[in-house]
Amino acid sequence: MSVIKANNLTKRFGDFEALHGLSFSIEEGSITAVVGPNGAGKSTLLKIISGLIKRTSGEIKVLGEDPWKSQKLPRMLSVILDKPYLPQFLTVEEVIKEATSEFDADYSYALSLVEELNLTNFLKSKIKDLSTGTKQKVQIVFSLIKNPKIIVADEPTANLDVASRFEVYNIFLKLREKMHTTILISSHIASELIAISTHILGINNGVLRYVGEISKMIRKDLLEEFYITVDNVQRAVSLLKSYTVEVYGNQLKVRGNLVNIVSELVNNGVRIFYIRNSILDKSVQGEVGWV
Numbered sequence: 346m347s348v349i350k351a352n353n354l355t356k357r358f359g360d361f362e363a364l365h366g367l368s369f370s371i372e373e374g375s376i377t378a379v380v381g382p383n384g385a386g387k388s389t390l391l392k393i394i395s396g397l398i399k400r401t402s403g404e405i406k407v408l409g410e411d412p413w414k415s416q417k418l419p420r421m422l423s424v425i426l427d428k429p430y431l432p433q434f435l436t437v438e439e440v441i442k443e444a445t446s447e448f449d450a451d452y453s454y455a456l457s458l459v460e461e462l463n464l465t466n467f468l469k470s471k472i473k474d475l476s477t478g479t480k481q482k483v484q485i486v487f488s489l490i491k492n493p494k495i496i497v498a499d500e501p502t503a504n505l506d507v508a509s510r511f512e513v514y515n516i517f518l519k520l521r522e523k524m525h526t527t528i529l530i531s532s533h534i535a536s537e538l539i540a541i542s543t544h545i546l547g548i549n550n551g552v553l554r555y556v557g558e559i560s561k562m563i564r565k566d567l568l569e570e571f572y573i574t575v576d577n578v579q580r581a582v583s584l585l586k587s588y589t590v591e592v593y594g595n596q597l598k599v600r601g602n603l604v605n606i607v608s609e610l611v612n613n614g615v616r617i618f619y620i621r622n623s624i625l626d627k628s629v630q631g632e633v634g635w636v
């Protein structure tokens with residue numbers, strides 16, 4: 346069942362057309378990687394879907410509602426933006442309690458999200474005293490407390506290190522599995538995102554380049570090959586014994602499921618600096634076609 350449907354969707358800012366007649370649909374329970382170079386139109390599209398800005402022409406329906414006009418949609422859809430907007434003088438605990446009561450949600454569920462994002466030690470800290478990455482994680486918890494049917498996340502992991510990015514991805518994967526939540530995530534660095542997504546929507550210069558199931562667009566062997574830069578190569582190699590690993594300096598070329606590989610390393614104290622799947626990145630930048 347499709348939960349988002351766009352038909353000939355256009356957005357103009359003055360004389361500049363940022364989106365040129367996009368038509369697509371998004372299936373319930375999918376994780377869609379919204380990818381494209383800087384300035385492609387990703388944020389503009391996600392803001393229209395979330396009801397934050399109004400389309401210029403065409404049609405968009407989200408859970409059957411017009412996102413710009415709907416009063417019901419804000420209860421069912423959560424937006425996560427790249428810059429956290431939270432009350433600076435409240436503590437993390439106060440922010441979470443407020444959100445829990447506002448959305449009539451379960452406080453123990455909120456605390457489980459806090460735990461999964463390793464925020465328990467920050468409960469008594471004021472938002473203003475947190476690092477940007479930690480604020481971002483609090484914003485993610487805040488957005489998820491109302492148990493949305495759709496999550497629209499615009500570069501949600503932009504300020505986070507690799508371990509924290511995968512904590513967030515793991516929450517998204519669990520929500521999809523347990524609650525059948527539909528998730529759209531944008532990024533212009535797509536290797537990791539594609540590894541956790543079921544679908545991909547590629548935009549360039551406001552034009553829809555491709556949309557559909559990742560498994561039908563990219564060969565599985567190309568999806569499962571990553572270069573990972575780590576602090577301790579020897580330890581990483583011994584932890585990844587069951588995978589095919591090649592070593593190039595402090596970089597490993599590993600084949601397999603990225604989420605499992607990263608948790609194996611991070612949970613055993615290996616620090617990851619960098620993850621790349623160059624073919625996916627180039628595809629997303631429009632340098633090579635889908636294979």
Ligand SMILES: Nc1ncnc2c1ncn2[C@@H]1O[C@H](COP(=O)(O)OP(=O)(O)OP(=O)(O)O)[C@@H](O)[C@H]1O
Nearest residue numbers: 358361363381382383384385386387388389390533
């Ligand atoms: N409020 C605005 N007024 C005028 N132009 C805008 C406005 N918002 C976005 N644009 C333009 O629309 C185009 C698409 O911008 P958008 O932010 O959607 O791209 P993006 O794909 O999210 O880029 P990035 O990866 O850099 O975040 C850009 O050329 C941008 O300059």
